[in-house]
Amino acid sequence: MKAAVISGIGAWLPPDLVTNDDLAARMNTSDEWIRTRTGIRTRHFVSAGMPTSRLAAEAGARAMESAGTADVDAVVLATTTPDRPCPASAPEVARRLGLTGRPAFDVSAVCTGFLYALTTAAGMIASGAAEQVLVIGAEAFSTLIDPRDRSCAVVFGDGAGAVVLRAGEPGDPGALGRIVLGSDGSLADLITVRAGGSERPHPDADPERTDAADRYFSMRGREVFEHAVARMSESARAALAHTGWQPGDVDRLVGHQANLRILRAVAEQLDIPADRLVIHLNRVGNTAAASIPLALAHAHATGDLAPGARVVLAAFGGGATWGATALTWPSLKSV
Amino acid sequence: MSTFTPPTFEILSQVLEEKFGVLREDIKPDTVLEDIELDSLALIEVALTLQKRLGFVIPTEDLNSGGTVSDLYELVNSAAGNA
Incomplete structure (x- = not known):
């Protein structure tokens, strides 16, 4: 395969x-x-x-x-x-x-x-x-x-x-390891835009039934923080288990760039030193689905991510959904 | 009955000092947590760190930044008792 x-x-x-x-x-x-x-x-x-x-x-x-x-x-x-x-x-x-x-x-x-x-x-x-x-x-x-x-x-x-x-081939630099994914629909209200889908009309379409604020994104920060740390840590551990790497083997941890404090807590839970975290949110904030490839591209461009580095990717998001994988960073052309 | 008392307050003080830069002299039983800059997310960070170091779960829904250092200590101690 x-x-x-x-x-x-x-x-x-x-x-x-x-x-x-x-x-x-x-x-x-x-x-x-x-x-x-x-x-x-x-x-x-x-x-x-x-x-x-x-x-x-x-x-x-x-x-x-x-x-x-x-x-x-x-x-x-x-x-x-x-x-x-x-x-x-x-x-x-x-x-x-x-x-x-x-x-x-x-x-x-x-x-x-x-x-x-x-x-x-x-x-x-x-x-x-x-x-x-x-x-x-x-x-x-x-x-x-x-x-x-x-x-x-x-x-x-x-x-x-x-x-x-x-x-x-599975041994090639840049080959993705097993991608560990999960979800929990009971946490849908943690990270959501309530209106505008099939469940609740957009407020412009039905101002009687829908609050104007429901067209916008909302997040229950404290609960997101806890679930994000737990799920990102768990899935990163599972991804590491598939590769056979120990936490100490990880050169760069590229977590979804939601919050610096979440990233540090995940590193702590995994026993990965905080200086191995790739940090990009200071420049771009939380860019949701774009955050991991943006962080990878930035770290690659600056040399923070060098060929041969053992990298773990981990994310948590609305749904709730979460996931992680591990790979060895390949030699890529910078553009 | 075990007579062993875990040095929970010492560990709590260490975590507050190392991770959040709280001065030892500010870690008194009646210090209000938000007065030493421990907001709700910081309390979750404290709980996660303590969980990892002490090996038992601390119920974070009972954490409140309007509480005191003593309240936090009691919470950790009762979690230790239930572990």
């Missing part, structure tokens, strides 16, 4: 950089408050009308250039913020990349979305359905945020990261 091997990586951030001071000018918060509670200093926001497919295509093009390919057999997009509720955004991403005709679809698992999308793509490769798959995590998450909700408005950011997976 063919393994899925990372052969290229790319990222893109929308140009609009927003500092904590910029946010403090718009709402009752401060740089110090945001930094000490979240570790975030800056984030990027899409300009009005810039769709997720644009971000995804920019990152995807860079990943394909890094992989040295102008074609792939499929495009899988992980996103919480598709261009429209229907249809999926991946076909439009494929069109923007000159890949019209290729299979393209979205995967929805919020902040765990990129790991779910990797699993899907790896399955296509293992089954022989594809030789190369472009896997993108992209979010215009700021479009879900209530501008009056300062607890969420300071945390999230927009951006996209992507990898190309190719068919290879």
Whole structure:
């Protein structure tokens, strides 16, 4: 059975950089408050009308250039913020990349979305359905945020990261290990946009029945914190068990970039020294499904992630969903 | 009956000092937790660290940053008693 091997990586951030001071000018918060509670200093926001497919295509093009390919057999997009509720955004991403005709679809698992999308793509490769798959995590998450909700408005950011997976052998550098995934639907209210789906109409469609605030994202921070630490730690342990690595063997822990304090707590639970954490949220905030590929791309570009490094990826997100995997970082072309 | 008393308060003080930079002289029974910058997430971090070091589960739903160091200590001790 063919393994899925990372052969290229790319990222893109929308140009609009927003500092904590910029946010403090718009709402009752401060740089110090945001930094000490979240570790975030800056984030990027899409300009009005810039769709997720644009971000995804920019990152995807860079990943394909890094992989040295102008074609792939499929495009899988992980996103919480598709261009429209229907249809999926991946076909439009494929069109923007000159890949019209290729299979393209979205995967929805919020902040765990990129790991779910990797699993899907790896399955296509293992089954022989594809030789190369472009896997993108992209979010215009700021479009879900209530501008009056300062607890969420300071945390999230927009951006996209992507990898190309190719068919290879299990021992190849960059080969994904077993991807451990899980979910618990009883935790759906922890991380949610309540209205606009089949369960509850969008408030514009039915103002009598739906609160205007329900169109926006909401999160129960304290419970998310606890579940995130527990599930990311558990799934990372399970992923490590499949590789045979001990926690001390891990060179870089790339957790979903939700909150610096969650990342540190996960490292502590796993007995992985905190200096092995890849930290990117200070620059971009929480970019949901885009956070892991963005963090990988940044760490790769800066040399923080070197070829041969033993890497663990772990995420927790809405659903609730969670997952982890491990791989040895390959030698990739920087773009 | 065991006469062994785990040095819980010492461990609690160590965690607050090492992880959160709380000065020892501020760790008094009647110190209010939010006055030493321990918000609700910080208390969960404290609970997770203590759980790992002490080996038993601390019920985080009972943690409240409006409580005192003494309340936190009692909570950890009762969790130890139930372990």
